[in-house]
Amino acid sequence: xxxxxxxxxxxxxxxxxxxxxxxxxxxxxxxxxxxxxxxxxxxxxxxxxxxxxxxxxxxxxxxxxxxxxxxxxxxxxxxxxxxxxxxxxxxxxxxxxxxxxxxxxxxxxxxxxxxxxxxxxxxxxxxxxxxxxxxxxxxxxxxxxxxxxxxxxxxxxxxxxxxxxxxxxxxxxxxxxxxxxxxxxxxxxxxxxxxxxxxxxxxxxxxxxxxxxxxxxxxxxxxxxxxxxxxxxxxxxxxxxxxxxxxxxxxxxxxxxxxxxxxxxxxxxxxxxxxxxxxxxxxxxxxxxxxxxxxxxxxxxxxxxxxxxxxxxxxxxxxxxxxxxxxxxxxxxxxxxxxxxxxxxxxxxxxxxxxxxxxxxxxxxxxxxxxxxxxxxxxxxxxxxxxxxxxxxxxxxxxxxxxxxxxxxxxxxxxxxxxxxxxxxxxxxxxxxxxxxxxxxxxxxxxxxxxxxxxxxxxxxxxxxxxxxxxxxxxxxxxxxxxxxxxxxxxxxxxxxxxxxxxxxxxxxxxxxxxxxxxxxxxxxxxxxxxxxxxxxxxxxxxxxxxxx
Amino acid sequence: xxxxxxxxxxxxxxxxxxxxxxxxxxxxxxxxxxxxxxxxxxxxxxxxxxxxxxxxxxxxxxxxxxxxxxxxxxxxxxxxxxxxxxxxxxxxxxxxxxxxxxxxxxxxxxxxxxxxxxxxxxxxxxxxxxxxxxxxxxxxxxxxxxxxxxxxxxxxxxxxxxxxxxxxxxxxxxxxxxxxxxxxxxxxxxxxxxxxxxxxxxxxxxxxxxxxxxxxxxxxxxxxxxxxxxxxxxxxxxxxxxxxxxxxxxxxxxxxxxxxxxxxxxxxxxxxxxx
Numbered sequence: 114x115x116x117x118x119x120x121x122x123x124x125x126x127x128x129x130x131x132x133x134x135x136x137x138x139x140x141x142x143x144x145x146x147x148x149x150x151x152x153x154x155x156x157x158x159x160x161x162x163x164x165x166x167x168x169x170x171x172x173x174x175x176x177x178x179x180x181x182x183x184x185x186x187x188x189x190x191x192x193x194x195x196x197x198x199x200x201x202x203x204x205x206x207x208x209x210x211x212x213x214x215x216x217x218x219x220x221x222x223x224x225x226x227x228x229x230x231x232x233x234x235x236x237x238x239x240x241x242x243x244x245x246x247x248x249x250x251x252x253x254x255x256x257x258x259x260x261x262x263x264x265x266x267x268x269x270x271x272x273x274x275x276x277x278x279x280x281x282x283x284x285x286x287x288x289x290x291x292x293x294x295x296x297x298x299x300x301x302x303x304x305x306x307x308x309x310x311x312x313x314x315x316x317x318x319x320x321x322x323x324x325x326x327x328x329x330x331x332x333x334x335x336x337x338x339x340x341x342x343x344x345x346x347x348x349x350x351x352x353x354x355x356x357x358x359x360x361x362x363x364x365x366x367x368x369x370x371x372x373x374x375x376x377x378x379x380x381x382x383x384x385x386x387x388x389x390x391x392x393x394x395x396x397x398x399x400x401x402x403x404x405x406x407x408x409x410x411x412x413x414x415x416x417x418x419x420x421x422x423x424x425x426x427x428x429x430x431x432x433x434x435x436x437x438x439x440x441x442x443x444x445x446x447x448x449x450x451x452x453x454x455x456x457x458x459x460x461x462x463x464x465x466x467x468x469x470x471x472x473x474x475x476x477x478x479x480x481x482x483x484x485x486x487x488x489x490x491x492x493x494x495x496x497x498x499x500x501x502x503x504x505x506x507x508x509x510x511x512x513x514x515x516x517x518x519x520x521x522x523x524x525x526x527x528x529x530x531x532x533x534x535x536x537x538x539x540x541x542x543x544x545x546x547x548x549x550x551x552x553x554x555x556x557x558x559x560x561x562x563x564x565x566x567x568x569x570x571x572x573x574x575x576x577x578x579x580x581x582x583x584x585x586x587x588x589x590x591x592x593x594x595x596x597x598x599x600x601x602x603x604x605x606x607x608x609x610x611x612x613x614x615x616x617x618x619x620x621x622x623x624x625x626x627x628x629x630x631x632x633x634x635x636x637x638x639x640x641x642x643x644x645x646x647x648x649x650x651x652x653x654x655x656x657x658x659x660x661x662x
Numbered sequence: 663x664x665x666x667x668x669x670x671x672x673x674x675x676x677x678x679x680x681x682x683x684x685x686x687x688x689x690x691x692x693x694x695x696x697x698x699x700x701x702x703x704x705x706x707x708x709x710x711x712x713x714x715x716x717x718x719x720x721x722x723x724x725x726x727x728x729x730x731x732x733x734x735x736x737x738x739x740x741x742x743x744x745x746x747x748x749x750x751x752x753x754x755x756x757x758x759x760x761x762x763x764x765x766x767x768x769x770x771x772x773x774x775x776x777x778x779x780x781x782x783x784x785x786x787x788x789x790x791x792x793x794x795x796x797x798x799x800x801x802x803x804x805x806x807x808x809x810x811x812x813x814x815x816x817x818x819x820x821x822x823x824x825x826x827x828x829x830x831x832x833x834x835x836x837x838x839x840x841x842x843x844x845x846x847x848x849x850x851x852x853x854x855x856x857x858x859x860x861x862x863x864x865x866x867x868x869x870x871x872x873x874x875x876x877x878x879x880x881x882x883x884x885x886x887x888x889x890x891x892x893x894x895x896x897x898x899x900x901x902x903x904x905x906x907x908x909x910x911x912x913x914x915x916x917x918x919x920x921x922x923x924x925x926x927x928x929x930x931x932x933x934x935x936x937x
Binding site for chain 2: 240245444557
């Protein structure tokens with residue numbers, strides 16, 4: 114090291130020591146099984162400008178090596194298993210079980226009617242109630258869902274997009290009943306509508322009013338829920354729909370740019386909302402490419418925020434992300450093999466520096482996961498966290514010729530896509546014109562062709578097959594859920610103060626028709642036990658419904 | 663021309679996972695079918711109405727949310743109600759094996775679970791749709807009986823085939839109805855027929871005028887010429903004559919117009935059973 118570099122290193126060390134005083138590392142001393150001491154960080158012998166520009170220290174711009182100065186030596190990632198099915202009562206039981214098993218955060222899966230803003234007794238909901246997640250019709254269900262779970266202690270992630278404002282309002286209301294103030298709440302709503310148009314499909318309203326709802330949430334949370342992640346900008350579903358790793362990062366960042374621009378247009382300050390933007394990526398099969406992808410994404414985002422949006426706060430520049438292993442890589446054939454796939458994908462996410470992780474269950478290509486499968490999935494993370502030592506030094510693959518070359522290349526190709534999308538007029542236009550969807554579909558079709566031509570081998574599917582497979586036990590959702598939810602709704606509608614609801618819904622409608630922030634009105638409606646369908650219908654009337662071309 | 667198989671790929675229910683549906687739609691198009699994709703969130707009523715309006719042969723349903731037991735049977739029930747139960751219904755998605763017998767009982771002919779190849783699905787649709795139309799049994803082509811070659815003069819052409827190639831000359835014959843003089847050579851199981859025009863009215867004369875010497879027609883031996891004719895007519899292939907006529911060696915023959923057979927003049931012949 115030259116003098117300047119030594120100076121920089123000392124500076125980082127000093128900063129890190131101060132950080133450690135506040136956030137101690139997990140152990141005083143890290144070593145291998147052979148008693149070789151493990152340093153916090155390993156660096157090249159020769160530090161040059163290129164290193165500082167591209168990689169720098171962890172916790173330093175552009176955060177390629179990680180967003181915190183100690184990474185997993187300080188705190189492990191949140192182990193956050195996405196779960197929820199059937200009724201609020203059933204899901205509440207599963208959450209308590211997962212927390213007892215050592216899970217460190219909740220992640221709520223809602224059923225499709227909830228995600229699309231239909232009550233359980235709506236004809237559109239037929240067959241779907243309680244299937245892919247828990248059915249929530251009103252605050253009543255939400256109270257049951259979080260019964261005996263202290264909302265000031267757990268952080269909760271909710272996979273909810275088009276009606277995110279309604280579910281967030283319910284969460285705030287449940288917390289209030291528990292005596293927990295909004296500013297104490299920590300968690301995430303997915304709230305990423307653009308990828309719904311691209312890949313996931315649970316949109317309700319057209320893009321413009323949808324973007325306005327999101328901006329309303331940004332503003333509301335900046336004022337009242339400072340610890341809440343207001344959006345989880347998701348590449349996960351884009352990848353599941355068949356995109357490449359480069360496309361996943363490119364389209365996610367393109368969407369992120371669109372959200373930032375929309376918030377700026379609404380008059381918000383960049384450093385007011387940017388620190389609460391979170392991301393969600395996929396961990397796929399190509400091990401090194403995935404690790405490089407996460408590192409490239411961090412560097413790209415830091416640059417975009419600094420150079421394009423002139424963000425000042427360090428937290429605005431940091432790309433924090435949740436990761437989920439790739440459900441679409443799991444096979445229905447020889448399902449136990451999926452445990453191995455998930456373990457390797459999870460390892461890639463951890464080596465890529467994720468902040469939280471969901472590991473998929475082995476039986477997801479067959480049905481919803483059973484309790485046993487969900488437990489093995491959680492255990493997979495725990496084994497990596499506690500047995501392998503990969504958490505003992507920061508960015509262990511940093512400096513690998515291969516990883517760094519891949520990181521650079523992914524960054525370059527993502528920038529090319531971002532330029533194309535900018536030229537088209539941004540992500541919203543690119544989506545409306547079907548550009549992003551077509552790019553993904555092309556990649557998906559090519560992949561399927563490669564599998565069928567056996568250019569791409571999938572173990573157990575087109576190679577190493579067995580004929581007499583034993584069938585695993587599968588989870589079945591009790592079909593009586595639908596009846597139960599309908600019954601609950603009927604009782605609710607009979608017992609609540611319907612006049613108060615009419616007044617609050619009218620107030621919401623009026624606010625929606627102007628530029629006012631709708632969040633406070635939704636919170637009021639929810640507290641009076643207006644249902645999700647009733648609130649969504651008010652907004653449908655004002656905003657209209659999205660019709661894909 | 664044979665009608666293309668028409669398929670409606672549809673997403674009933676609320677789930678937005680259409681990677682599989684889109685890939686299958688594209689794959690079946692590449693297999694030569696006409697495919698319509700419904701888009702997301704279609705009710706069974708919408709799907710059945712679209713299938714009838716678009717006059718499809720097959721509906722492919724895709725669900726990944728677990729709502730298949732409620733929604734698939736609703737589609738087949740509505741098809742029946744609308745007297746359209748002849749439309750083949752198949753399904754795919756995340757569907758447990760244990761549910762398959764139930765769905766089949768309700769008229770969903772096949773369920774394709776994750777890992778199925780596109781070609782497997784295409785084969786299934788083609789198989790069922792041909793079976794329904796009875797396409798398989800009514801063409802009775804057995805083998806190539808002979809290949810016809812037009813020449814100006816038999817005597818000038820024979821030496822090449824007989825002496826140079828060493829083929830056995832089976833004989834020469836005048837077929838007055840066709841205005842030709844022919845020579846047959848034996849080539850393994852099949853034969854070559856050289857044709858020389860007898861007069862200016864002969865189709866061979868016209869062929870030579872237009873295209874010169876060379877390949878003229880391919881003749882398939884069939885079991886039942888009348889039935890073959892009916893079958894061709896049913897499928898819209900124009901015949902050059904209404905009834906079989908006499909060909910060389912006492913065979914019954916008939917020709918299909920080359921404009922519908924990729925410019926190849928096709929002859930069918932039936933060898934009379936010797937008494």
